[in-house]
Amino acid sequence: MPEAIEERFSDNIPDAAIAQINEAYEFGWSQPENYTIKAPKGLSREVVELISKSKEEPAWMLEFRMKALDIYRSKPIPKWGADLSGLDLENIYYYIKPTDMLNSRTWDDVPDDIKRTFDKLGIPESERGMLAGVGAQYESEMVYHNLKEEWEKLGVIFLSIEDGMREHPELFREHFGTVIPPEDNKFAAVNSAVWSGGSFVYVPKGVQVEVPLQTYFRINAENSGQFERTLIIIDEGAYAHYIEGCTAPSYSSDSFHSGVIEIVVKKGARMRYSTIQNWSHNVYNLVTQRAAVYEGAVMEWVDGNLGSKVTMKYPATYLLEPGARGEILSIAMATTGQHQDAGGKVVHFAPNTSSSIVSKSISKNNGRSSYRGLVKIYDGAKNAKSNVECDALLLNDDSRTDTYPYIEIEEKTASVGHEATVSKINDEQVFYLMSRGLSEEAATGLIVRGFIEPIAKELPLEYAVELNRLIELEMEGSVG
Amino acid sequence: MNLEIKDLWVSIDNEMILKGVNLHVPAGQFHAIMGPNGNGKSTLVKAIAGAPEYTIERGEVLYNGVNILELEPDERARQGLYLAFQYPVEIPGVTVANFLRLAIQARTGQEVQFMDFYKKLTRALEILDWDESWVNRYLNQGFSGGEKKRNEILQMLMLEPSCALMDETDSGLDIDALKVVAKGVNAMRSANFSALMITHYNRLLEFIVPDMVHIMVDGRIVKSGGKELAVELEANGYEPVKAMAAAQPAAAF
Numbered sequence: 001m002p003e004a005i006e007e008r009f010s011d012n013i014p015d016a017a018i019a020q021i022n023e024a025y026e027f028g029w030s031q032p033e034n035y036t037i038k039a040p041k042g043l044s045r046e047v048v049e050l051i052s053k054s055k056e057e058p059a060w061m062l063e064f065r066m067k068a069l070d071i072y073r074s075k076p077i078p079k080w081g082a083d084l085s086g087l088d089l090e091n092i093y094y095y096i097k098p099t100d101m102l103n104s105r106t107w108d109d110v111p112d113d114i115k116r117t118f119d120k121l122g123i124p125e126s127e128r129g130m131l132a133g134v135g136a137q138y139e140s141e142m143v144y145h146n147l148k149e150e151w152e153k154l155g156v157i158f159l160s161i162e163d164g165m166r167e168h169p170e171l172f173r174e175h176f177g178t179v180i181p182p183e184d185n186k187f188a189a190v191n192s193a194v195w196s197g198g199s200f201v202y203v204p205k206g207v208q209v210e211v212p213l214q215t216y217f218r219i220n221a222e223n224s225g226q227f228e229r230t231l232i233i234i235d236e237g238a239y240a241h242y243i244e245g246c247t248a249p250s251y252s253s254d255s256f257h258s259g260v261i262e263i264v265v266k267k268g269a270r271m272r273y274s275t276i277q278n279w280s281h282n283v284y285n286l287v288t289q290r291a292a293v294y295e296g297a298v299m300e301w302v303d304g305n306l307g308s309k310v311t312m313k314y315p316a317t318y319l320l321e322p323g324a325r326g327e328i329l330s331i332a333m334a335t336t337g338q339h340q341d342a343g344g345k346v347v348h349f350a351p352n353t354s355s356s357i358v359s360k361s362i363s364k365n366n367g368r369s370s371y372r373g374l375v376k377i378y379d380g381a382k383n384a385k386s387n388v389e390c391d392a393l394l395l396n397d398d399s400r401t402d403t404y405p406y407i408e409i410e411e412k413t414a415s416v417g418h419e420a421t422v423s424k425i426n427d428e429q430v431f432y433l434m435s436r437g438l439s440e441e442a443a444t445g446l447i448v449r450g451f452i453e454p455i456a457k458e459l460p461l462e463y464a465v466e467l468n469r470l471i472e473l474e475m476e477g478s479v480g
Numbered sequence: 481m482n483l484e485i486k487d488l489w490v491s492i493d494n495e496m497i498l499k500g501v502n503l504h505v506p507a508g509q510f511h512a513i514m515g516p517n518g519n520g521k522s523t524l525v526k527a528i529a530g531a532p533e534y535t536i537e538r539g540e541v542l543y544n545g546v547n548i549l550e551l552e553p554d555e556r557a558r559q560g561l562y563l564a565f566q567y568p569v570e571i572p573g574v575t576v577a578n579f580l581r582l583a584i585q586a587r588t589g590q591e592v593q594f595m596d597f598y599k600k601l602t603r604a605l606e607i608l609d610w611d612e613s614w615v616n617r618y619l620n621q622g623f624s625g626g627e628k629k630r631n632e633i634l635q636m637l638m639l640e641p642s643c644a645l646m647d648e649t650d651s652g653l654d655i656d657a658l659k660v661v662a663k664g665v666n667a668m669r670s671a672n673f674s675a676l677m678i679t680h681y682n683r684l685l686e687f688i689v690p691d692m693v694h695i696m697v698d699g700r701i702v703k704s705g706g707k708e709l710a711v712e713l714e715a716n717g718y719e720p721v722k723a724m725a726a727a728q729p730a731a732a733f
Contacts, residue, residue, distance in 0.1 A: 427532055432569045435529050436579075436639065437557035437587035446582065450573025450618070 039095040045069065048193050051095045055162055055196075060173070068182035068192030075186040081372065082310045082341040087284050092256050094194045094227070151209065156240075157202040158213050161229050164200020171202060175233055179262035179292045179318075187286040191260040195229035198259070203238040203269075212241040212274075212460060226257045234269040234297075241272040243463065255282055257308075261289035265297040267321070272300040274459060276467055278307035281338060285311040290345075295321035302458055305332040305340045306470050314372060316345035319353035319384075326355040331455045331467075334367030334399075335474050343373035343390075343404075348414070351382040359390040360452050363399035364474065370402040371420070379410035387417040393451050394424045395444070445475045481507040481544050481560060481642045481674055483528075488539035489733055490520075490527045496537065497523045499699035499730040505643070508671040512685055513678050514710060515696035516718045521678045522566060524696070525645035529563035530556050537733065543643065558587050562641030564632040566648045566678075570620040576631065577601070577615040580638050587639060604637035607667050609660050625652035633664035644668065646677040650684035662687030682710040697725035 039047045048069055052062040077084050151158065157168060165172045182192035203209055234240055257279060265271045271291065279285050285308035291299040301315035317326030328344035346355040361369035371390040392401035403420050425447055433443035449456070449468055456464040483505040490498040497520045505511045513521050527534045528541050530553030540547045548556045571579070580601070584592050605612055608630055620628050629649055636644055644665070650658055665675065665688050677688065685693070685707060693709040694701045697718075702725045703709065713721070 426569075428569045429571055431531055431553060432565065433571070433579075433583075434553040435557055435563050435565075436583040436635065437554050438583060439554050439586070440552070442582070442586060443554075446574055446579070447571060450571055453573030 039093060041093055042090045043069070043072075043092075043094055043190070043194065047094050051194055051196060054095075057165070058169070061165070064177065064182075065193050065195075068189050071182045072186060072189035072193055075189060077186060078312075081312045082339045082370075084284065084286075084310065086309075087256060089190075089256070095196055154207045154209075155202075155204040156207060156209055157200065159200045161195070161198040161200045161231065164202075164231065168200070168202070171233070172200065172231070175262070175264055176231055177262075179264060179290050180260050180288050184288060187258040188260050188288040191227045191229060191258050191288070195227045195260065197226070198228035198230040199232070199242075200230070201232040201240065201242060203234045203240045205235040206237040207235075208238065209240040212243045214243040226255075226259070228259045230259070230261045232261075232263045232271065232273070234263070234265045234271045236266045237268040238266075239270045241274065241460075243460075244273070244275045255280070255284070257283050257285045257287070259287045259289070261287070263289075263291035263299065265291055265293045265299050267295045268297055269294075270298040270300075272302065273315070274302040274304075274463065276304040276306065276459075276463065276470065277311065277313075278470055279311075280307060281309050281336075283308045285309075285313065287311075287313045288316075289313070290316040290318065291326070292318050292320055293324040293326060296323040297321075298325045298327070300327045301329065301344065302455065303328065303330045303342065303344070304455070304467060305330075305342050306467075306474060308340075309337065310339045310341070312341045314343050314345050314374070316347070317355065318347045318349065319355065319381075320349050322350045322352050324350065324353045326353075328355075328357045328359075329455045329458055330357070330359040330371075331452055332359075332361040332369045333471060333474055334361070334363050334369040336365040336367060338367045340367075340369040341372055342369070343371045345374040346376070346386060347374070348377040348381040348384040348386065348411075351380070351384070353381055354385040356386070357388045357390075358454065359388075360455055361390075361392045361401060362395065362448055362451065362471075363392065363401050364395040366396075366398045366400070368400040368402070370404060372404040372406075374406045374408070375416055375418075376406075376408045377411045377414040377416070381411045382413045384411060384414040385416075386414070388419070390420045391451070392420075392422045393448065394422065395448075441475065445472055448475060481672060482542075483643055483674060483676065484542040485524075485528070486540050486542065488524070488527070488541060489537040490523055491535045491537050492523070492533055496733060497534075497699055498527065499733070500539070501696075501699070501701060503676075503694060503701060505674045505676055507642075507674055509691040510669075510675045510677065510688060511692045511694060512690040512710065513676065513694045513696050513701075514680065514713055516722065517680075519697050520699040521696050522647050523699075525563060525647050525676065525678060528556075528645055529553060529561060554586065557639075557641075560642035562636055562639060562644045564629075564636060564644060564646040564649050566651070568620050568623075568628045568632055570618070570623075572618050572621050574619050575616055576619055576634070579619050580615070580635065583635070583639055600638060604634055604664075607637065608634055608664050610634065626654065626657045629653055629661060630657065630664075633661050637664055637667065640668075642673055644673070644675040646675060648678050648680070650679050650681060658684065659687060682714045685710050695721050697721055698730060700725070700730055702728070 039050050048065045052065055180188050182189045201213060232242060263271060263273060277285060293299045299317045303315050305311045305313060315328055319326055326346050330342050330344055332340035332342045334340040343359055344357045357373055359371045361371060363369045373388060375386045375388060377384045388405060390403055394401060401422055405418055407416055407418065409416060425444060429447055430440060430443045433446060434440060448471060456467055459467060485501050485503040488498050488501040489496065501524060515521055523534065536549050541549050543559055543561060546559065548559060581592050581597060610630060620631060623631060632649065649661060653661060690707055693705055693707060695703040702721055
């Protein structure tokens with residue numbers, strides 16, 4: 001890999017927080033009226049203005065978006081990862097606001113067709129009961145957002161990103177764009193220009209949020225890009241688990257999803273972010289997600305990639321202060337026509353920081369899964385420790401897996417371990433299970449489930465069940 | 481139950497391994513097959529169970545009157561056959577308990593009731609003198625040779641086959657483990673259960689007494705007799721039976 005190209009993957013580290021934009025903030029919000037906006041295809045200053053105007057944003061945000069648009073235009077499409085040549089960025093709607101998509105406060109307010117969508121998503125009854133804590137994104141707006149009362153009492157904020165910007169302007173502005181500046185990469189730039197929807201979470205000092213904060217995402221119109229933006233701030237000593245899950249129906253032409261997830265985990269806090277991504281198999285899913293982790297704090301990413309046509313996603317953790325810890329569990333399944341280019345990045349800036357990356361990938365038919373990971377340990381990060389383990393399982397002769405581990409160590413006292421295995425479903429295992437009465441399909445499925453068990457067991461039970469169910473669906477007909 | 485092997489010819493990679501095996505194990509009986517290494521004993525039981533690497537060239541295997549060679553391995557299992565493997569494979573991430581539950585469901589086509597399952601499991605573990613913690617481990621992963629064999633018998637007790645094919649279940653076991661395994665197999669004895677055991681040693685047959693002993697050389701059964709045949713074999717070695725086999729060449733395929 002040429003150095004310049006590699007750099008684009010591995011060296012996106014901002015010198016510090018990006019410069020604060022010190023535009024005066026004008027408080028001028030009102031509830032938007034009930035209307036429909038669909039911006040023309042393609043990206044232009046007009047489209048960005050339209051988005052900003054429809055959200056009645058402060059001036060600094062419009063300026064931020066415009067600057068990001070310029071950055072986006074100045075950057076080439078990255079060539080170091082998955083094949084993106086099928087992605088026609090000019091032929092995409094960058095903003096759609098469906099009708100009746102105002103933030104709803106109660107379940108009764110949620111429109112019927114969206115309830116049907118939830119039905120199709122198969123959200124279990126038990127979770128609907130918990131929907132008081134669910135923010136659901138449909139198209140490009142939050143349709144349903146209700147915070148559990150006890151959280152409100154604790155001072156926990158769980159809002160749509162727009163409401164977060166509106167209701168908590170200072171907190172929002174202090175952190176927005178600081179973990180992932182638009183300069184980071186082309187897709188972070190496009191998101192910064194046209195972002196819409198997503199979540200804003202703040203957990204105050206010392207507050208432990210025991211019930212996971214959950215949200216469902218869904219793309220529903222042909223050629224609609226989805227550029228959700230999530231900002232999560234876990235204050236000192238606090239804890240939260242945020243779960244994002246998404247599924248999308250099939251489309252006749254390619255769709256584009258480029259999210260940006262920024263997380264700040266302050267001193268002594270702990271944050272877990274779990275995703276099971278199941279976009280339809282025509283979606284380009286190019287996501288930038290990163291956590292800034294401070295002294296003694298812990299960040300855990302649990303990242304599942306089952307859907308999409310092409311995914312490029314490497315949850316990143318920057319261990320900025322002593323004793324910070326990062327864990328990344330990544331699971332990918334690539335079947336016919338899919339390329340999952342996933343993994344993780346950990347950058348150690350400070351002494352006694354530690355990290356682990358565990359990646360499991362499954363490739364079926366001509367599917368391709370790649371592990372791409374970075375461990376970087378800066379000079380001075382004394383006694384930093386990192387361990388990387390990536391295992392790939394191939395189900396067919398023409399399935400493919402690749403491993404691209406980048407390890408850059410400047411610190412002599414650091415210790416880094418790396419282990420990679422590739423295995424094929426072997427006939428002996430299948431025969432063993434079949435000789436006990438399991439069908440070939442059930443036998444293969446069980447081997448696959450066993451393979452991902454180390455990650456599935458980290459998920460809350462209902463999500464582990466969902467993950468297994470999704471994998472079973474993908475496995476259907478895998479036996480000729 | 482009633483297992484009949486008729487003129488069975490089996491090859492692997494174009495090499496003929498079984499050259500016309502005839503054998504009858506009636507319901508309720510235990511038969512042993514002995515013989516030198518590399519003469520087709522394992523091939524016989526694996527081919528009966530449906531291992532994909534073997535090609536059936538000719539013959540049939542009737543199980544309760546059904547030619548099971550036409551069935552998939554899982555269908556054979558559902559007919560009541562069970563193969564205790566010589567080298568059980570590891571299945572990472574799948575616990576013994578979960579696997580047993582799924583296998584019972586697959587065989588019976590019915591959901592397993594937890595209490596029934598648990599009772600049965602407790603009984604089986606008791607017979608095998610095994611701690612319950614074993615069923616929470618991943619299937620065969622990190623098991624010693626002896627533990628794997630014990631696990632094969634645990635599965636047999638749980639799945640309750642009507643015919644067990646045991647491929648050197650005794651090899652690699654010390655005498656205590658052998659007794660435990662024998663206890664498990666003997667617990668299966670009934671008028672509706674039959675077993676075909678492959679072994680090198682008479683030692684196993686002291687604990688699991690066979691109704692008949694067969695000697696296999698060069699892909700054929702060259703001699704059959706009662707349990708005293710195993711004693712005789714242990715005393716004289718394989719040379720006499722090898723000579724006997726050489727004197728009566730296999731029929732041409």
